[in-house]
């Protein structure tokens with residue numbers, strides 16, 4: 402088992418999580434994103450992306 406050290410732990414990989422991790426990186430902080438479900442959160446997995454896709458498919 403390896404041990405890694407982080408300056409910040411970001412909970413959740415939705416729209417907010419990676420944005421916060423990127424901000425940490427810009428500030429020189431090393432961060433880790435932890436996710437309990439599917440990476441990408443609501444927007445990618447159950448929100449806008451699949452909704453738009455269904456709308457497009459249903460209008461064909």
Ligand SMILES: Cc1cc2nc3c(=O)[nH]c(=O)nc-3n(C[C@H](O)[C@H](O)[C@H](O)COP(=O)(O)OP(=O)(O)OC[C@H]3O[C@@H](n4cnc5c(N)ncnc54)[C@H](O)[C@@H]3O)c2cc1C
Pocket residue numbers: 412413414415416417418435436437438439441442443444445447448449450452
């Ligand atoms: C049907 C639908 C359509 C939408 N359409 C749009 C749109 O067109 N445009 C738009 O701008 N927005 C849209 N939204 C809203 C958008 O999806 C949300 O505003 C956005 O996803 C919020 O991002 P977030 O990172 O705050 O939360 P989320 O995306 O919900 O991410 C939170 C993440 O944290 C994880 N998590 C929670 N607790 C823990 C824990 N204890 N440990 C580990 N992981 C944890 C969750 O599993 C999840 O992956 C839509 C939403 C829905 C439901």
